[in-house]
């Protein structure tokens with residue numbers, strides 16, 4: 001059985017209601033695909049702590065995790081990725097691309113125009129679909 005890697009990713013929205021998208025660089029696996037910034041959770045590490053750590057390393061800013069957004073497991077040829085997307089807000093600094101080739105703020109309705117890593121597609125669809133706002137939650141019945 002393939003190894004399952006737990007990966008956390010940040011859905012960061014700015015004051016113009018745009019979401020931060022990051023382009024994987026040519027020297028990364030899954031080169032030139034878009035993703036939500038984040039990375040692998042280390043052994044015994046809390047998911048939120050892992051995401052704060054990864055964002056500091058990758059984007060040089062500090063975030064706070066505000067909510068759980070989406071959990072999806074995708075089987076790639078080499079590994080199975082359990083991608084957990086969490087909504088976050090920036091508490092200090094401005095995102096800078098330390099490792100990615102580019103960063104882009106996009107409105108939800110434009111997210112599907114990018115070439116996303118396959119594991120991200122369900123989260124992208126939830127963000128851009130009819131139940132996309134405010135945080136992709138399906139409204140609760142009364």
Ligand SMILES: Nc1nc2c([nH]c(=O)n2[C@H]2C[C@H](O)[C@@H](COP(=O)(O)OP(=O)(O)OP(=O)(O)O)O2)c(=O)[nH]1
Nearest residue numbers: 007009028029035036037038039040081117119120
């Ligand atoms: N950070 C992040 N990784 C994602 C997303 N979607 C997706 O399939 N992945 C994959 C790419 C990587 O194989 C893995 C995350 O690892 P990582 O961000 O620590 O990247 P890495 O370059 O160190 O990974 P690798 O070369 O060792 O595979 O999850 C996503 O939205 N965000």
